[in-house]
Amino acid sequence: xxxxxxxxxxxxxxxxxxxxxxxxxxxxxxxxxxxxxxxxxxxxxxxxxxxxxxxxxxxxxxxxxxxxxxxxxxxxxxxxxxxxxxxxxxxxxxxxxxxxxxxxxxxxxxxxxxxxxxxxxxxxxxxxxxxxxxxxxxxxxxxxxxxxxxxxxxxxxxxxxxxxxxxxxxxxxxxxxxxxxxxxxxxxxxxxxxxxxxxxxxxxxxxxxxxxxxxxxxxxxxxxxxxxxxxxxxxxxxxxxxxxxxxxxxxxxxxxxxxxxxxxxxxxxxxxxxxxxxxxxxxxxxxxxxxxxxxxxxxxxxxxxxxxxxxxxxxxxxxxxxxxxxxxxxxxxxxxxxxxxxxxxxxxxxxxxxxxxxxxxxxxxxxxxxxxxxxxxxxxxxxxxxxxxxxxxxxxxxxxxxxxxxxxxxxxxxxxxxxxxxxxxxxxxxxxxxxxxxxxxxxxxxxxxxxxxxxxxxxxxxxxxxxxxxxxxxxxxxxxxxxxxxxxxxxxxxxxxxxxxxxxxxxxxxxxxxxxxxxxxxxxxxxxxxxxxxxxxxxxxxxxxxxxxxxxxxxxxxxxxxxxxxxxxxxxxxxxxxxxxxxxxxxxxxxxxxxxxxxxxxxxxxxxxxxxxxxxxxxxxxxxxxxxxxxxxxxxxxxxxxxxxxxxxxxxxxxxxxxxxxxxxxxxxxxxxxxxxxxxxxxxxxxxxxxxxxxxxxxxxxxxxxxxxxxxxxxxxxxxxxxxxxxxxxxxxxxxxxxxxxxxxxxxxxxxxxxxxxxxxxxxxxxxxxxxxxxxxxxxxxxxxxx
Amino acid sequence: xxxxxxxxxxxxxxxxxxxxxxxxxxxxxxxxxxxxxxxxxxxxxxxxxxxxxxxxxxxxxxxxxxxxxxxxxxxxxxxxxxxxxxxxxxxxxxxxxxxxxxxxxxxxxxxxxxxxxxxxxxxxxxxxxxxxxxxxxxxxxxxxxxxxxxxxxxxxx
Ligand code: FES
Ligand code: FES
Numbered sequence: 001x002x003x004x005x006x007x008x009x010x011x012x013x014x015x016x017x018x019x020x021x022x023x024x025x026x027x028x029x030x031x032x033x034x035x036x037x038x039x040x041x042x043x044x045x046x047x048x049x050x051x052x053x054x055x056x057x058x059x060x061x062x063x064x065x066x067x068x069x070x071x072x073x074x075x076x077x078x079x080x081x082x083x084x085x086x087x088x089x090x091x092x093x094x095x096x097x098x099x100x101x102x103x104x105x106x107x108x109x110x111x112x113x114x115x116x117x118x119x120x121x122x123x124x125x126x127x128x129x130x131x132x133x134x135x136x137x138x139x140x141x142x143x144x145x146x147x148x149x150x151x152x153x154x155x156x157x158x159x160x161x162x163x164x165x166x167x168x169x170x171x172x173x174x175x176x177x178x179x180x181x182x183x184x185x186x187x188x189x190x191x192x193x194x195x196x197x198x199x200x201x202x203x204x205x206x207x208x209x210x211x212x213x214x215x216x217x218x219x220x221x222x223x224x225x226x227x228x229x230x231x232x233x234x235x236x237x238x239x240x241x242x243x244x245x246x247x248x249x250x251x252x253x254x255x256x257x258x259x260x261x262x263x264x265x266x267x268x269x270x271x272x273x274x275x276x277x278x279x280x281x282x283x284x285x286x287x288x289x290x291x292x293x294x295x296x297x298x299x300x301x302x303x304x305x306x307x308x309x310x311x312x313x314x315x316x317x318x319x320x321x322x323x324x325x326x327x328x329x330x331x332x333x334x335x336x337x338x339x340x341x342x343x344x345x346x347x348x349x350x351x352x353x354x355x356x357x358x359x360x361x362x363x364x365x366x367x368x369x370x371x372x373x374x375x376x377x378x379x380x381x382x383x384x385x386x387x388x389x390x391x392x393x394x395x396x397x398x399x400x401x402x403x404x405x406x407x408x409x410x411x412x413x414x415x416x417x418x419x420x421x422x423x424x425x426x427x428x429x430x431x432x433x434x435x436x437x438x439x440x441x442x443x444x445x446x447x448x449x450x451x452x453x454x455x456x457x458x459x460x461x462x463x464x465x466x467x468x469x470x471x472x473x474x475x476x477x478x479x480x481x482x483x484x485x486x487x488x489x490x491x492x493x494x495x496x497x498x499x500x501x502x503x504x505x506x507x508x509x510x511x512x513x514x515x516x517x518x519x520x521x522x523x524x525x526x527x528x529x530x531x532x533x534x535x536x537x538x539x540x541x542x543x544x545x546x547x548x549x550x551x552x553x554x555x556x557x558x559x560x561x562x563x564x565x566x567x568x569x570x571x572x573x574x575x576x577x578x579x580x581x582x583x584x585x586x587x588x589x590x591x592x593x594x595x596x597x598x599x600x601x602x603x604x605x606x607x608x609x610x611x612x613x614x615x616x617x618x619x620x621x622x623x624x625x626x627x628x629x630x631x632x633x634x635x636x637x638x639x640x641x642x643x644x645x646x647x648x649x650x651x652x653x654x655x656x657x658x659x660x661x662x663x664x665x666x667x668x669x670x671x672x673x674x675x676x677x678x679x680x681x682x683x684x685x686x687x688x689x690x691x692x693x694x695x696x697x698x699x700x701x702x703x704x705x706x707x708x709x710x711x712x713x714x715x716x717x718x719x720x721x722x723x724x725x726x727x728x729x730x731x732x733x734x735x736x737x738x739x740x741x742x743x744x745x746x747x748x749x750x751x752x753x754x755x756x757x758x759x760x761x762x763x764x765x766x767x768x769x770x771x772x773x774x775x776x777x778x779x780x781x782x783x784x785x786x787x
Numbered sequence: 788x789x790x791x792x793x794x795x796x797x798x799x800x801x802x803x804x805x806x807x808x809x810x811x812x813x814x815x816x817x818x819x820x821x822x823x824x825x826x827x828x829x830x831x832x833x834x835x836x837x838x839x840x841x842x843x844x845x846x847x848x849x850x851x852x853x854x855x856x857x858x859x860x861x862x863x864x865x866x867x868x869x870x871x872x873x874x875x876x877x878x879x880x881x882x883x884x885x886x887x888x889x890x891x892x893x894x895x896x897x898x899x900x901x902x903x904x905x906x907x908x909x910x911x912x913x914x915x916x917x918x919x920x921x922x923x924x925x926x927x928x929x930x931x932x933x934x935x936x937x938x939x940x941x942x943x944x
Contacts, residue, residue, distance in 0.1 A: 042889030043877040043896065045824025045864040052823040133809070208828045208836055208890040208924050257826070257890030258924050292829040672884040676930055680887065683927030706833035706922070714915040714928045721929060 038255070038505065038524065048255035050212035050227045054287050058214070059088060061126040061278045061288040062135035063270070064142050065298055066117035069153070069367035069699025070166070071146035073115055073124070080141035081127050086134030088282055090142070092125035095277060098243025102269045104233070108167055109266065109333040109370075111241055111273055117146070118166055119332035120700050121298045121369035123270060126288065128278045151367035151699055155329035156306060158364045166332065166365040173334040174363040176345045178628035180419055181356035183312075186321025190312030194393055198309075198385040199766035200749075202694040203302035203687075205374050206711050209257025210295035213272035214287050215279035221248030222276045227256045229264035231527050232495050232534040237269035238276045246529075249276065253497045253527040260684075261374035265336050267299040296704035300335050300372025301694055303328040303363075305344065307385035311354075317399045319354045319408045326361035326382070328371075335372030337363050343467070344378030346418060346632055350386040351428055351465040352405075353414040359628065367699045375681065376745045379466055380688060384767060387462040387750030391757060401461055401754065402441060406432070409463055416465060418623060420631045425736075427664030427728030428463065431640040434662035434724040435461075439642040448758065454649045457657070458759025462750040463640050464663075466743040467633030468545060468732060469618050476618035478543075479533040480550040482511055482558060484610035488582075488597040490517055493525035495532040496547040506669040507547040510734045514555035515562075516579030517596055533613070544669060546616055548734035554614030561610065565603055569594055618732065635730035637738045638664040641682075641747035644720075645755040652775025654756060655718075656686060661747070662724035666738035671725060674740050678723045681744025687712045689749040693768055793857035797822065798866025806853040813837050813848040815856075816863060824864040824893040828922070835921035838894040839863050845901050845920075864893040872903050872938075879938035880931070887925035894921045895931055903939040911936070 041048050078090040093100050093114035102111040113122045124144065129135035152158045158171040165171060187193055213226040221244055228234050228251075235251040242249065251272070256263065267290075275288035290298065305328050312321040326344055330337035341363040348359045394404035410422050411429055436442065441459060448457050470476040480494040492508050504524060512519045525531065559579075566584040567574040570592045578587050582596040603610055623630025644658040661678055668674045691710045695702045703709045729736025753769050756762065762777030794803045797820055804819050816822040816839065825848055828834035832850040839848045840862035867873035876899050879885075886892040895918055902909055902917035909917070914935045915928075923931060 038889070039881045039884075039886050042886040042892045043880050044868070045893040045896075047823035049826075049890065051827070206924050207888070208834060208922060209826070209888070210828075256888065258888040260924070292831070292834075672930075676884045676887060676926060679927035679929045680925045681927070684924065705831055706829045707831055711922060711924065712927075713919050713922060714932070715919045717915075717928050 041255070049209060049257050050214055050225055050254040051287070051289060053225055053254060054214060055216070055285050058285040058287050059128055059130055059278070059282060060132040060135045061091070061128050061274050061286050062132070062139045063123050063126050063274060063288065063290070063294060063298065064139040065124060066113065066120050066122040067144070068117060068146050068148055069120055070151035071117055071148040073113065073117060074145040074147055076124065077143040080143070081138040084129070084134060084138035084141060086130040087138045088128045088130065090125055090127050091274070091277060091281070095281065096241055099240045101240060102237060102266055102273060103333065104266050104336050105338050106173065106334045111270060119367050119369050122332065123298065126274045126278065128282060128286065153366055153368055153696065153699055155304070155327050155364040155366055158366050159327065159362060166367060171365045172362050173330055173365055174338040174341055176342050176361045176628065178345060178348065178357050178359040178417055180417060180627070180629060183321040183323045183356045183358040186356035187312045189314070190320050191315035192393070192396060193310060193312045194389065194396060195308065195310045196389060196392060196765065198307050198388055200305045200381045200384055201767050202304050202371065202696065203374065203692050204296050204694045204709060205260035205262050205301070206706070207258030207260055207263065210290040210292055211263065211267045211271045211299060212287070212289040213268065213275040214285065215272065215275035216285045217279045217283050218250070221250070222279050224249065224251045224272045224276055225254050226251070226268055226272045227263060228253055228268035228272070229256070229259050229497055231497065231529050234268050234272050235529045238273045241273040242276055242280060250528065250530045256497065261377070262299040262372065265300040265372040270298065292706060293704045296694065296709065297369060297701050300370055300374070302374040303330055303337055303340055303371035303378070303381065305329070305381035307381065309385060309389045311389055311393060313393055313397065315397070317394070317397050317404050317407050319352060321356040322349050322354045323358045324348045324385070326359060328361070328363045328381070329366050329368060330363050331366055331368040331370035333370040334363065335370055337372050340373065340378040342378070344382040345628065346467060347379055347382040347465065348386065349417045350383050351410050351463040351638070352386070352390070352408045353410055354417065357417045359417070368696050369699070369701060375684065375742050377742065379742070379746045380685070380749055383462065383464060383746045384749045384753070388753055388765065391460070391754040392763065400445065402436065402445070405461065405463060410465060418632055419629050420633070425635060425666070425728055425730045426638060427726045428465070428638040428640070430726045430728065431638050431662040431664055432463065434726065435640045435642045435660040438722045438724070439644065439658065439660040441642055444644070455646060456649055456759045457644060457646050458755045458757070460643045460645070460751040460753065460755030460758060461640070462747040462754065464638060464743060464747050466637040466639070466739070466746065468637060468730070468739045469621060469634045476546055477616065478546040478550045479613055479615045480507065480547055480554050481532070481611065481613040482551070482554040484558060484600055486600065486604045488521060488600045490515065490522045491525055492522060492551065493527070493532050494547060494550070495527055495529070495534055496543045497527045504543060504547070506544050506673060507551045509669055510548045511551045511555035514552055515559055517582050521582060521596070544737050545733040545739055546618060548669070548737060549616035550614040552614065552734045553616060554612045557612040557614065558610060561608055562599060562603065565608065566594055566599055569599065569602060635666070635732045635738055637740060637743045638726070639743055639747060641751045643748065643751040643755045645752065645759055647756060647759045647774065649760065649778065652771040652778060654771060654774060656752060657718060658720035659718045659748070660722045661744065662726055663740060663743060664726040664728050664738065665740045666730040666733055667727055667736040668725045669735070669737055674725055675723055677740045678744045679721065681741070682721070682748055683712050683717055685745040685748030686716070686752065688745065688767065689752040690768055691770070791854065793854060795856045795858065796860045798861070798863060804853070808854065810853040811849055812839070812851040812853050812856055812861070815853040816848060816861070822863045822865050826890055826893060828890070836891045836894040838897050838921060840897065840901065845898055864896055867900060873900050876900060876903065876934070876938035879934040883930045883934040883937065885926060885931045885934040891921055891923040895923065899935045899938060902935065906939060909936065909939055
C-alpha cells in the first residue's frame, strides 16, 4: 500500500511517525512538553503588562484608605490635597454616578466608604494628579476625622451572641454544615477520642505585579485594561459604579504578572472602577495602580481559620467519627470568602473515609482587612487541620502514621465526607506509593525513631483530595472560539484568562491536538469583553478542564469542516484523511499530502467559514444544602507529599531537606507545565508553612512590605525535590485531565508540621511553624526526648 | 524642586534626560526612555525584579537615584537582544518552562547573564546565590535554576 517512491526517505519517515501518532488517537500533542504560546514575549521583556501600556497624556489615581479599623467618618479634609501641585482633584463617594458598590457576591462593600469604615483596608477615595508621585504626595495630606467604634479582631469573639455587629445583619456572612451518619454513635464505639484545635494565619498572595488598572475614555464609555483573572466580572463591576450599560465598558485583560486569587476577587474592581471613574470625569486616560503596600493592605488575603476537630477511632486505628467546627475570619467583607468556607467544609476530613461526619462552619466578619480568594481556596486550612489531627491520632494509638493513613484513606469504592463514592478515577493509592518509595519513608522513619543527637531529622506525610470544578461555587461553564485565519494561523479567544499557570496554553494544546496543527501556528487573543463571551471566573484552576473541553468542541467543529475539503483535494474519502503537524494526508496512500496553508487557502476561496465556538457547561453537581451531602465536585485531584526536615534541637532552627510530592492529574496535557505548577505551588505552600504571616495589630497590617513579610527566595527551597505525575484519567476534563494549579499549595503546611513533630515531639498547631515556636515547644522538656 | 540634566548611556546609546532630585533610575528607564522590561514589584529594594546593570554591577533600579547615574553605563534586557549569551539563556528559559507569569523573568535573565559572564559552569548553589536577590512567586525557582545551568553551560563554547 505504501508508495514511498516519490518521497524522499526523510519525509516518508516523518509521515510514518505522524501517521502512527494520528492512528493512535487524538493525543497528538497531548502529554508533550510544549513551548508555551506566551513564553517568547516574556523572555524578551516585551511591554505587555498593564503598566507598560500607559499612553502619553495619562493621569494617575492614587487610592487612600482608612487608618482606623472601625468608626464613623466625621470630616474628610481634602483641601490640602486638592491644592497640591499637579493635582486635578480628589474623588470620593460623592463622585460616583452609579452604585457605590465593589463586591463579588454579597453587596457588603462600597468602592469608596461614605459614612462608616469597618477596616483599615476600606478605601475612602482617590487623588487624581498629573503624575504618580504628585498623586501619592497629595494623598498623604488627606486628613480624616473619625468617631471610633469598638472593634473586633478575633472571629471567635465576633461569633458571640452579644458581640457588636459589624454589618447590620450580624457577623456571620455564611454558614454551612455537613451531617453524615451519626457522630454520637461513632464516638460511643470509639476506643480513643481526640479533641484539638488548629489555627492558620493571614497569607498574602503576593503576585509580583500588584493590582493595576488603566482606563481610556471611548465613545460614551470607557475601555479598561487591567491585571485580572475575570474580565467579564470586572466589566460588570465597573459598569455598575459608572451607572453605564455593560456594553459601554470594554475590559481587556493585559498580560497579568501573577494572580493567585486576589485578582479574581474584588481588588481589580477597585483599581479599574477608580481609573474608569476618573477617565470619565477628566476625559483623559487614567492609570490606577497599587504599590506593594497598598496591595498588601487593600487586597484580599487568605482567611485565617480556627478549626477544632473531635475525632474517634477504634483501637486498631479505624476512623469512626469526626466532628469539626470551622471558623473563617473574612475580615470586614465577605468577598469570594462565602465560597472559600464551603470548599473548606467539604474538605474537612480530607482524603479519608469517616463513616460519621458532622461539621459546622461559619464565615465571620471582623474588623481586620478582608480575606478572599487565594490559591487553594480553603483547602490549605482544612487539610492542615485534618492532617495534623491524623498525625496526632496515629501517635496516640502507637501506629505508624503511614499505616494509619493507609487504613483510612479513600480508595475506589469508599465514601468521602459528602458521601460521594470514589470511582476508579481515584489515584490516591498510586500517589502514596510514589512518595513512600521515593522518600524511603519506611526505612527512614524507623531510623529516625530513636534519635538522641542535637540535630535530628523527621518525616511528615500529608494526603490530598481536592475537588475539581466550581461545584457549589457557581455554574461551571466556559466558551472558547477558534478562528483559522487566511494565512493558516489558528487564533484562539476566550474570556478565560492566563496569568502565569500556562493553562490557556494547555487549552490551546488540546485544540492543536484535535486539528493536527502545531502550537507554533496558534495565536492567543487577549481576553476582551467586546469579543469574547462571558465564561465565568478564571479560578479554581478550571481553565484546563472547562476551557479545555470548550476548546476541544470548537476544534472538532472546525475539523468537521476541513476534513471533507481535504478529502476532496486529496481525491480520497473523508474517513481516510488525517492531519498531523500541519500536513493533511491520505492514511492509506501516503504519497498524497496537502499542506495546511493550502488547505486553508482553498477553504477561504470557497467561502467556507472557519470560525467556530465551543461552549462547555459542566454537568450539575447536586448536593443537599441542609446536610452537605451529595456530589459537589465532579472529579478530584489526588496527591501525597512527604517532607523531611532537619532540626537543631538547641535553637529550634530547622530546614526542609527534602520534598517528595506526587499528584494524580488525570492526564498531564503539558508535563513541564504540570511540574511547574507542582514546584511553584509547593514553594508557595512552604512559605505559608514556614514564614509567611501578614500580621494585624488592632486591625492594621504591620508588615505590608516584602522586607517584613517574607516569601521564599531561591535560598529557601529544599535541596531535594522529587515530583511525580500520576495519571488516572478523570471523567470530566479533556483526555481525562484534572486540575493542578491550585492543589500543590495545600500539602506542604501539614507535611512540614508533621515532620517537625516527628523530629522533635513538638506539636505546632498554629501556622506558620516558626523556629521560635519549635524552640518554645522544646523548652519545657529540656532533657533529651525519648520517643 | 530643581531639575537637572544628566547624561547616561543606556544599552549603548547616550541619552540626556532631565531629572528631579527624587527621580529614581527605574522611572527614567521606564517612563522617560521606554525600557519596559524593567519591572517594579515593591519599590523598597526587596524583590529585585527592577534589576539592571550599572557599570557592570547588578543593582535594584528602584533604589538608585537617577542623578547618581550621571555619566554611567546602564544595561537592560532590551540591550542584550543580540547578545549570544543572553540568547542562550532566553532559549533555555523557554525550553524549561522557566517563565510562568513572566514578571520576574527580565530580572532573572539579567542576574543569570551576569553569572554567565563570570562562571561557565556554575554549581547549583552558585546559581541559587546569583538569583537570590530576585523573587519569583510562580515557579518555585527549580525550573529557573535548570534553565540557568543549561544556559550558562552552552555559553562556554
Ligand atoms: S522594585 Fe526594586 S527591588 Fe522591588
Ligand atoms: S514567573 Fe511569575 S514571578 Fe516569576
